[in-house]
Amino acid sequence: MPKLFSQELERLTAAIFTAAGATAQEAAIVSKHLVEANLAGHDSHGVLRIPQYLEAIRSGNIKIGAQPEVISETATTAVVDGRRGFGQVAATEAMRLAIRKARASGIAAVTVRNSNHTGRLASYTLMGAGEGLISIIMVNAGGGGQSMAPFGGISRRLATNPISIAVPSGNCHPLVLDIATSVAPEGKIRAHYLQGKSLPPGWIIDAQGRPSNDPKDFYHPPGGALLPLGGGAGYKGFGLGFMIDILAGALSGAGCCRFEASEPRDGFLILALEIERFTPRKTFHQHVSQLVEYVKSCPPAPGFEEVYVPGEWEFNQERRRRIEGIFVDEPTWQAIAKIAAEHGVSVEVKSEAHHPAH
Ligand SMILES: NC(=O)c1ccc[n+]([C@@H]2O[C@H](COP(=O)([O-])OP(=O)(O)OC[C@H]3O[C@@H](n4cnc5c(N)ncnc54)[C@H](O)[C@@H]3O)[C@@H](O)[C@H]2O)c1
Known part of the structure; x- marks a missing residue:
């Protein structure tokens, strides 16, 4: 290795x-x-x-x-077409645009359609945090990439529709939530599959809806499905993923999951907030620091060494x-x-x- x-x-x-x-x-x-x-x-x-x-x-x-193209914009919004280029290029450009607009106007919302795979979302929200902004990105696959079953169902109906939220902390690393809305993203199933490893319980079901820890049950026809985030409360991960399909897919024009299969073509929504427009930065950082300190002071549960805050593990x-x-x-x-x-x-x-x- x-x-x-x-x-x-x-x-x-x-x-x-x-x-x-x-x-x-x-x-x-x-x-x-x-x-x-x-x-x-x-x-x-x-x-x-x-x-x-x-x-x-x-x-x-x-x-x-392909260069991303701004189709329309106002002081606080923009609609971008990724023109089928690399997702990383479209997302980087769109985040830069959102940062510029939020700096100037306090808030920005940028949608992108016609993009390719965007990869790890924290890369983009960390750009915002690096500029002292709060930023949020959510992504769908334009109706493609269907891999996750809805709560209570056994067949693929949604993509893994991830979301990332990053916040500058003032005195530690930025706080970053960055998650798929399935228990695990497809890439983690793929990594196990390539290495011939079994999956942890609760990640996938086979095509008949039975729990499985064999990644072949996901990839080999007829193909099972990823489970939504939340285990027994999987309606929460499903609900989040469903809403992201709308916010990232319907609003951007990329499209949502539907009967006709389509190639994955990412759509996303980026939001950026200038903290100073809402509260003094110093006060915000004080609140965030207090929260981090308080949460981390929690005694660890059996089997855990310490409590981590979002972004700390990475x-x-x-x-x-x-x-x-x-x-x-x-x-x-x-x-x-x-x-x-x-x-x-x-x-x-x-x-x-x-x-x-x-
Ligand atoms: N572009 C796409 O289409 C797409 C789709 C799905 C996922 N993804 C990416 O896949 C990556 C992995 O997603 P995932 O769902 O496997 O994430 P994950 O299950 O590894 O969870 C990561 C999040 O949990 C936090 N975390 C990890 N361990 C923790 C602990 N012990 N205590 C507290 N918080 C902890 C991390 O800081 C992070 O915010 C993400 O970067 C995501 O953006 C991308």
């Missing part, structure tokens, strides 16, 4: 996308985004996605060189992985090496972290 420093993994990833025809800007944005997901501990949204994106380029689903992962490097699992590494060879890109890396460590 190779272990690479993030800079090397990012360079290799960018070289592969460039060799596949991506512009320098696209290669830089996408490789940074994927490696950030690995750094944060979300390998399901990291370089594991390279083969998927390369296939989307090959099939024409991702249009190389912040700790990133601090460690920046120093120790990122393990790339063997199936993912083999797939990357094959693609690199096909595109004439060398996978030779020189750092110590490359040498197998376990």
Whole structure:
């Protein structure tokens, strides 16, 4: 299992996308985004996605060189068309636009349609937090990517419709909630499938609606479904995912889940708030700090070492992985090496972290 420093993994990833025809800007944005997901501990949204994106380029689903286009705008709103380019490019541009508008007017709402896979949502809300703003992003797949059963049902009716909310904290890392509305996103099922591992209980059902921990029951025909977030109270995850389908899909024009199957084409809604327009920043930070301190003071339950606040787990992962490097699992590494060879890109890396460590 190779272990690479993030800079090397990012360079290799960018070289592969460039060799596949991506512009320098696209290669830089996408490789940074994927490696950030690995750094944060979300390998399901990291370089594991390279083969998927390369296939989307090959099939024409991702249009190389497409620049997101602002279709209409006001001081506080914008409607953006991702023009079928990389989702990371559209989401980065749309978040920059929302930040500019919220700075100027106090609040901004930006929708995007015609985008591709957006990856790890915290990458975008952290951009807002880095600028001192509160930001929210929610994403659907425009009616495609159906993988989750509704609460009380056994067949796929929704995509995993994720949401991220990030808040600047003042004196610790930004607080970031970043979740799929299914118990686990499809990428985590894929990671288990590729590594031949069983799934934890409660993630999927098979095509007959029976609980399963075999990822093959999800991928092999007739194909089961992901369960909505919440276990016995799965109507909460389902309800959230359902509403996100409307907010991200109907409002953006990307479309919602429906009878006719469609290619995944992400739609999203971004909201940004300038804190100072509502309360002094210092007061806000005081409230947030008090909350963090109070919640973290809770005695840990049996089996837990401490209570974490949203974003803390990823912040700790990133601090460690920046120093120790990122393990790339063997199936993912083999797939990357094959693609690199096909595109004439060398996978030779020189750092110590490359040498197998376990
Ligand atoms: N673009 C897409 O289409 C898409 C779809 C689904 C998911 N995703 C991404 O997949 C990634 C993973 O999603 P997920 O649903 O598996 O997330 P997850 O189940 O790993 O939950 C992550 C969230 O829970 C918090 N958390 C983790 N451990 C915690 C603990 N012990 N105590 C308190 N909080 C804790 C994290 O800080 C984070 O906010 C996200 O980055 C998401 O954006 C993307």
